[in-house]
Amino acid sequence: FSYLNDGPLDMSMGEDGRSVRQLISTGSEREIGRVIRDFGEERRYRAVAREIVRERERGPVTGTHHLRRAVERALPEKGRMSSLSRVFQAFRIWSNEELESLEDFLPQALDLLRPGGRLVVISYHSLEDRIVKRFMKREEEGCVCPKEFPECRCGKTSRVKIITRRPVRPSQREMAENPRARSARLRAAERI
Known part of the structure; x- marks a missing residue:
């Protein structure tokens, strides 16, 4: 569930959760942004969603560190850690409903x-x-x-x-x- 350790893009607490990996791989920029906005209350949700889509166009986003690097590129240095926490929290909350x-x-x-x-x-x-x-x-x-x-x-x-x-x-x-x-x-x- 953390962006601090690298691992698979699985933030589900069980087997029946929504797939973050699937959202990142196939979701539209709008869908990804909605999850970040609605479940993470992150103000920069559009920029983060745009950068995630750009990153996956270069190749599959393979793990939490890969996703973290993409998200960090969309965020200013100041307040980056708080925003990063909100983004990953949004994916976890969404995944587990x-x-x-x-x-x-x-x-x-x-x-x-x-x-x-x-x-x-x-x-x-x-x-x-x-x-x-x-x-x-x-x-x-x-x-x-x-x-x-x-x-x-x-x-x-x-x-x-x-x-x-x-x-x-x-x-x-x-x-x-x-x-x-x-x-x-x-x-x-x-x-x-």
């Missing part, structure tokens, strides 16, 4: 809770956190009927009470002891 899995998981987890049970989610990426935040807000919301209606006709009721209005972030001490925790965001809601 991580966001779709999270969207499927949240309602299932909530359905398993009894009243008073708590759903606590730690996310490590802004896209994940956004999905969790919107899910909890949607489940906290009651009736969605227009205000002109004298009484509720939609039948929607609030299913949770949000415990953490803002995400809980790691302390300076925790980040010093565990640098990987720096991007963690915890959100919690209680089933009602």
